[in-house]
Amino acid sequence: MNFDLTDDQEMMRDMFARFLDENSSTARVRAAAPSGFDAALWKGLAEQGALSIRVPEASGGLGLGLIDAAVLMEEAGRTLASGPLAEALVATRLLALLGGDAGWLERGMTGESVVTIAFHDIADQPRQWIAGGLIAEGVIARNGSDVVLVTVADGARVAEENLADTPLAELDLAAQPQVVLASGDAALATFAAAIEEWKLLVSAALAGLGREALKLAAAYASERKQFGQFIGQFQAISHPLADLICEVDGGKFLVWKAIRDIVDGTPTAGAAISVAAWWNAEAAARATAQALHTFGGYGLTTEYDIFLFNLRAKAWPLVLGDPQRLLDEAGRRLYAGETTALPDAGESPIDFDLGDDANAIAQEIHTFFAANVTPEMRDKFHYSWEGYNPELNRKLAAENLLYLGLQKDVGGRGLSPYAKIAAMDAFELEGYNNPAAGVSQMVALIIHRFGSDELKQDVLPQIMSGEVICSLGYSEPGAGSDVFAAQCRATPDGNGWRIDGTKMFTSGANLASYVLMLARTNTEVAKHKGLTMFIVPLKTNGEQTEGVTVQPVYTFQDERTNITFYDNVKIPDSWRLGDVDGGVKTMSASLELEHGGGFAKYQRAMLHAGEQLCREITRHGKPLIGDPAAQTRLARTVANLWVSELLTFRATWVIAEKKTNLAYGPMAKMFSSEKFLTDARDLLDLTAPLSLSKRNGTAAEINMFYRHAQGSTIYGGTSEVHRSMIAERGLGLPRTRA
DSSP states (O other): OBOOOOHHHHHHHHHHHHHHHHHSOHHHHHHTTTTTOOHHHHHHHHHTTGGGTTSOGGGTSOOOOHHHHHHHHHHHHHTTOSSOHHHHHHHHHHHHHHOOOHHHHHHHHHTSSOEEEOSSOTTTOSEEEEETTTTOSEEEEEETTEEEEEEOOGGGOOOOOOTTOOOEEEEEGGGSOEEEEEESHHHHHHHHHHHHHHHHHHHHHHHHHHHHHHHHHHHHHTTOEETTEEGGGSHHHHHHHHHHHHHHHHHHHHHHHHHHHHHHTOTTHHHHHHHHHHHHHHHHHHHHHHHHHHTGGGGGSTTSTHHHHHHHHHHHHHTSOOTHHHHHHHHHHHHSOOOOOOOOOOOOOOBOOOOHHHHHHHHHHHHHHHHHOOHHHHHTOOSSGGGOOHHHHHHHHHTTOSOTTSOGGGTSOOOOHHHHHHHHHHHHHTTOOOHHHHHHHHHHHHHHHHOOHHHHHHTHHHHHTTSOOEEEEOOOTTTTTOGGGOOOEEEEETTEEEEEEEESOOTTTTTOSEEEEEEEOOSSSOGGGSEEEEEEESEETTEEOTTEEEEEEEOTTSOEEEEEEEEEEEEEGGGEESSTTOHHHHHHHHHHHHSSOOSHHHHHHHHHHHHHHHHHOEETTEEGGGOHHHHHHHHHHHHHHHHHHHHHHHHHHHHHTTOOOSSHHHHHHHHHHHHHHHHHHHHHHHTTTGGGOOOTTHHHHHHHHHHHHHHHTTTTSOHHHHHHHIIIIIHOOOOOOO
16 A cells, blocks of 8 residues: 655656746736736746646657646646646647647647647537637547547637636637547547546646645634634634545545556546546535635635635536536446546556455455354344354454454554454454454553553453453543543552442443443542543453442444443552553553544445345336436445545555654544445435335345444544544644634
């Protein structure tokens, strides 16, 4: 897996970034209005090699790949470059690939002439809106079975006001002189592939534009005060920005995924292009609207630059038409067999493959399940603690398949982060989820790092052998996600401690032998400084520990959690973890394991269930999967799944490769849980009324996923907590607690 560009690509990005910062400043963008074209910038881009970046070397160009062009377009989007750059890149490549007058290609690459493209067949739509039509001398278009170069006369261009002051014009292409560049199926496929390339290039520009708009909003919110506080401290300001940085980053990665899919020949590459184009049009529009809103009334004035981003975010993709049609197109490509010609992507350093070790562990898990799991066991599998099977837990431990993320020196498998993702996916494919193992792994690591010799000798081996499991005692009835507000007391008692109080949502406490507890040990200091971590036995010699009461709390998700009461429970000091009043430091290690990750594996399983149910349900005598509206809604679920996976991959990659981590784990968890919830609701609607049933099969699965999703934005850190982390660490906003 790799999210890094090559050194050469980073140098190219820096070169274009510096050039555009100087030559496409917002002052220059404003000065280019109303034509929306900066001739000096255009000439400078040509001199930097931008206009020839996708022209093959044999034709005098740089011959670089789609990733290189996407990097350029991201910087062009960030700086609102004034000119039809995406269109020109595609047009110059077409001139090289299809042949014709070499003078046109030379003038296009040097910036002497602007050459652009038309999206629709002249034979069907002779009069079209053309990006750059106001200043273009040549337009490449399809005309029936031919691909033609239309020469635009000066008198054919009519300037008129438009939304974002771009060089847009409506041209009657059929009335202009044209020459045939090439004819036949191969020529039409080359032209169709060029349109697909344009979708990706504009998507990359929108991703750069959207991120820059959010940075402007975050900077403003960090300096603007209201009611004596920076407005960025208000969650009503910071949290929407946190949501949108996930969507904008996800859009960038969708472009990368589509390019990688083309390189790999993935069957869904065409759909990936459509998804990326739709997603980035939506994400950029929403990001710039929210960024403008952050500025309040000032955002409406032309004194601030944010309105420029708002208008171009809408204008750039709309020249093709309604972006919603791109999602419809993705649905057809995914579920109706629609195909398209694809551009040659060149090479790509970006790679989302998990590697050979990941494939090996996945196969090992499937082999284990085939040999050890009976149909009766499978019938009791459940995504919650209710699916815990003691016999299977011990067998997994014996095969070193239980604690896959623990280092080998602790006794775990020591899998790489990439292989661990594959392992979790393999378990999901087998229908097996084991939250007990995840929590017990966390407790084992804490004991290994902070535990006494007694805990390491007596408790740790029980956990590692799979004989016992552990639960977490963080939340309390009056505290919720504010674990620092814990009031459950640990009072010194001789050579040990006495535990008194209540813990809420102690999932698995009815099955577990131990609980990892955060308890109040000091009321005279700041609340986060007076906490200590302990291991507390829930069972002693197989019986419930004296003073411990476990009371069930049932949820509508078919899972049980617990409220646990502790009344004069005695433990020795050797069962303390870390320093007295040092619980936050100890807990941070466990939260490090708990935060991050995501719900992509559940989203994937839910999507497959939804697809299958759409094949089973008939509407008007035909399977629902053939309904274009159903295809579009499934495609949206696919888009959300892909972004969830990509954000999770990035979070995993930065940890594995020790890269700078700007709250990427919380981004993956928050985004995926929110989309899991909205898509679960939508798929339940789409497949109604059958989805109301708990009938065995896919109906029961969709029903279950809907109920499961309701808790995903709560446990493991609520979305609100994660949004604050994203706002602070990902956008540089002040602490968002007000």
